[in-house]
Amino acid sequence: MKFTAGMWCLQEGVQIDWMSNVERLKIEQEGVNLLLNKFQRHRGDTLNSPTISAQVTSPQEGIIGVKLVHWAGQVDNGPHYEISQSNGHTSINHDKTTNSLNYGSGPLQLDINTAANELDLVFRSPSNKKLTGHSGRSIGYVRDARSDKYRTDDGIYAEKQGYMLMGLDVGVGEKIYGLGERFGPLAKNGQTVDIWNEDGGTSSELAYKNIPFYMSSKGYGVFINHPGKVSLEVQSERTTRVNISVPGEEIEYFVVYGETPKDVLRRYTGLTGRPELVPSWSYNLWLTTSFTTNYDEQTVTGFLDGFRDRDIPLGVFHFDCFWMKSYQWCDFDFDTEMFPDARGYMKRLKERGLRISVWINPYVAQASPLFEEGKKNGYFIKRDNGSVWQWDMWQAGMAVVDFTNPAACRWYSSQLERLMEMGVDSFKTDFAERIPSKGVKYHDNSDPERMHNYYALLYNRIVYETLEVGVGHNQGLLFARSTAPGGQKYPVHWGGDCESTFEAMAESLRGGLSLMLCGYIFWASDIGGFEGTPPPALYKRWVQFGLLSSHSRLHGSSSFRVPWIYGEDCSAVLRNCVKRKILLTPYILQEALRGHRDGTPLMRPLFLEFPEDLNTYAVDTQYMFGSNLMVAPVFTEEGEVTFYVPQVEGTEGKWVSWFDHDKSYEAGQWYTETHDFDTLPILVRPGSVTLINPTLKAPENDALSGIQVLVNGRLAAKTTLEVVDPSQTDKILKTIQLSPAQDGQTVQCEGHAIEVVIIKA
Template sequence: MKFTEGMWCLREGVNIEWMSNVERLRVQQETVDLLLNKFQRHRGDTLNSPTISAKVTSPLDGIIGVKLVHWAGNVDNGPHYAIDQETGHATITQNQDTKKLTYASGPLSLDINSNPNELDFVFHSESSKKLTGHSFRSIGYVRDARSAKYDTADGIYAEKQGYMLVELDLGVGEKVYGLGERFGPLVKNGQTVDIWNEDGGTSSELAYKNIPFYISSKGYGVFVNHPGKVSLEVQSERTTRVNISVSGEELEYFVIFGTSPKDVLRRYTTLTGKPALVPAWSYNLWLTTSFTTNYDEQTVTGFLDGFKERDIPLGVFHFDCFWMKSYQWCDFDFDDEMFPDAAGYLKRLKDRGLRISVWINPYVGQASPLFEEGKKNGYFIKRTDDSVWQWDFWQAGMAVVDFTNPAACTWYTNHLERLMDMGVDSFKTDFAERIPVKGIKYHDNSDPARMHNYYALLYNRIVYNALNARVGTNQGLLFARSAAPGGQQFPVHWGGDCESTFEAMAESLRGGLSLMLSGYIFWASDIGGFEGTPPPALYKRWVQFGLLSSHSRLHGSSSFRVPWIYGEDCSDVLRDCVKRKILLTPYILQEALRGHREGVPLMRALFLEFPQDLNTYAVDTQYMFGSNLMVAPVFSEEGEVTFYVPRVEDESQGTWVSWFDYSKTYEGGRWYTETHGFDTLPILVRPGTVTITNPLLKAPEDAALEGIQLLVNGRLDGKVSVEIVNPGQTGEVLKTIQVSPAADGKSVEVEGQETEVIYLHK
């Protein structure tokens, strides 16, 4: 939110009390408490003006938190994000002569200047390089008369809307990324971002998954620990700062240091929750009924037969909304007119070797038999007069399940378990963004404004836990649209409603990369686009891209996404892409396990992998698929694509090599323009790497040890460990293969498993 008009003026009705002085401070164990006030000329300046209490802490090594409080008398009904915390790693040094204090947490330090009227915070690395901080007029309390609650008739008691405001410095050339799933430019500089979940599709500034965490090209990240609306002006109000404001009386943020962007993500996901793993079968192709299409058992069976006849692998079949009767969403019952023997039909699908997913949401339409039950037992969000909160914007008279009520959670879970008993393996947890905030109350009296974003976390956690309780840790998964900080613990997430255009395909990639710079490691898009019917060229290009995403689902709105309706050549492209992804399963499982351990996503913005190459920081039309493969999707009907090949640190390791033609090499640090038919796209193998594949696999969950191949590109820089992950338990390593450069400098030696070695380029 903008409060100023340039450097000197405030907007009409706005007053900001800037903190300029440390009135007093106290050090207690690993905590520093400060009382901040305005510029002090004499003792009279302590009257008739606010103070801000600041508390400096360190929850984990390399992370420093600052909590700022104006008024401490508010009732705190939550909710709060779960934060991992340890003690014993922070040190505090005071210099009484200079009136400066240094708070150190491992490689990160905060210098605080407590000289009179010289308030200054500087975060720096162990090399004393400044990362960010608070300079002149950057911590303040805002009173805004542009609020409905402000009434001049109240005289001196008239209440203005209060905001906490902090402004963090940006350096020259510094770039900001993340803040959840955002479909605009990957670089956030110059943007205004509100952390507020909305169902807005992929073509606007609104987003389903808003995460108040950004990562800087300068070697740090910032997490704002606030579940309500957080407004950020990223060089869009002050051109040298990120301005962060929240409504109310307190704000807490954490500065997170990293020796690399990956290291920042490692620390951030340690703070907010490590990403969970998913079962191997989920990496196969998913097919859905699409949204408003007309389908019944015969239609679905025809689709499945078509895939089998064309030898296109298929792992998961998904039933979208209309598996239930209209106006009754969500009652968890198959429409008996379309599926008269639902339990029997699910069994027949399972006998084909398919996994089953069904669409759900956290709402109950008034026509549903469950509505009266939920109303009677208090399972829904209520208005302040104890009536059920309802509206017609989606399902007629729908109510919203109150997941702060343990009985409602049990009720909801029981219905999920009933579906799992029928054979359902996964749930598409749609919606949870349109959550009311005015005139309502929760069972546990949570603050409605703070629950708006947090609700998605509750919803996905409840469904995810129900699945894991049935199948075991890391064996359940969702297909979720909404999220909040910590949601990486309940995968998978997909990018929401996109149009069937090349532009929407590109914005979907930007949204995914942005989310995966926010602690998430798995992501998918609606292949072919959701709204509209894709032309064949777009369908095939999105298939190429979608099958090089962590998860791959064919889904549309009013038209089916089976390939042959777009032409049999589309079936050929889909077959090739699915089979390529399946042979990459050992590599995908290995990279996912590393992501689980370190918070590094499967699909990576280039700078995450090559922070030393400054040219990578603005690229948002290509990505790394794991550590070894670079992918440049084709975003044009003509097949022309321009892409950048990153510069590796040790150029003696060799050159990048085309996945499709090992004789085709690429030099790092250069741009290339190529034209591709529908049988290829730029997939480049990184020099100095070993990529594990298995062309014998028919499905991702097949036995892992037989048929392993190692693709070696260039000279290895020492020993490389390749982990063979158990597809039956994706958190378990079956074997570790050690690959070392041989004495001849051209070949490798392999220990731990007999495998075929393929040299791409020596």
């Protein structure tokens, strides 16, 4: 939110009290408390003037937090994000002779100038390089008369809307990334970003997944620990700063240091929660009924027969909204007119070897048989007058389940358990963005404004935990559209409603990469686009891209996404892409386990893998799929694609085409190629070792039988590879040791022959 009008003036009706002075400080065992005030000329300046209390702490090594409070007497009903805490890693040194205070947390240092009227906070790296900080006029309290609450006839008691405002410095050439799943340019410089979940599709500034965390190209991240609306002006108000504001009386943020971007993510996910893993079967292809299409058991069976007859592997079938009767979402019952024998049909689908997913949302329509039960027992969000909050957007008379009520959670969970007992394996947790923030009351008295974003976290958590209880740890998964910080613990997430265009395909990729920089390691898009019917060329290109995402789902709105509708050549492309992803299963499981351990996403922007190569920071049309494979999706009907080949520090050798091992690429160069639909730029990293299994028919099959190791170039050193157990994706099935002397030989691993294939000598 903008409050200023250039460097010197404020917008009409705005008053800002800037903090310029450290009035006093108190050093404690693990933290520092500062009292900040305005510029002080004499003692009279302490009158009729606000102060801001600043508390400096460190929840974990390499992370420093600053909490700024104007008025401390406000009621705090929550909610609050979960933050992992530890201690014993801080150092504090206050030099009164130089008016300086240094607060250290492992490699990260915070220098505070305590000299009179010289307030300055600088975060520094171990080499003493400035990362960011607060320079002049960057910590303040805003009083805004432009709000509805301001009444001039209240005289001296007239209340303006208050905001906490802080500005963090941005250096020359510094790039800012993240802030959730945002579909505009990957670098957020010059953008205004409001952290407020909205159902806005993928082609605007609105976002389903708003995460108040950004990563800088200078080697740090910033997490704003506030569940309500956070507004960021990323060099869009002051060109040298990220201005951050929240309504109310306090704001807290954490600066997260990292020697590399991956290190920043490791610390950030250590703070907010490590991403959980998913079952191996989920990496197979998902097919849905699409949204508003007409379908019944005969329609679905015809689709499944079509995939079988064309030898296209399929792992999951998803029933979208109209598996339930219209106007009754959610009642958690199959529409008996379309599915007269739902339980029997679930059994027949299971006999085909399929997993089953069904669509749900956190709302209950008035026509649902569950509405009266929820109303009677107080399971819904209420208006201030005690009535159930309802509206007709999306569903007629729709009520919202109150997940702050433990009884409502048990009730909702019992509906899911009933479906799981029928054979449902996963739930698509749609919506949770349309959550009222004014005039409503929660069971636990949570602040409605702070609950608007946080609600998605509660929704996904109750569904995920219900699945975990039913099927076991790391065996349950969601297909979630909305989320909030910490939501990486409840995978998987998909990109929402995109159009059927090449531009929408590109914006979907940007959104996914942006989310991956916020602690999430799994992501999917609607292959073919959601809105509209894709032309065959787009369908095939999105298939190529979608089957090189962590999760792959064919989905649309008013038209089906089975490939033969678009031509049998589309079936061939889909078949090849699915089989390629399945043979990559050992590699995908290995990379996912790495992400679970340290927060490194399966799909990642180039700079996350190659931070030394400055050219990678501007690239948002290609990505790394794991550590070893670079992917450049084709976004043109003609098949032309321009892509950059990153420089790999400390590694000799060339990148090699996945499809033609005799075709190599020089690092640090741009290439333009034209591809038919049987290929796209997939490049194998020089010096890499990649586990594959060409004999696999499904991701959950025997991982060891038929496993191969692809080596691009000669091994420079001894290499250890972990083969993940497909039945328990957090467990290591076997450990393979390779050494340079074994290049080109067969390696024995407890009775299993591991073929080592040199794809480029």
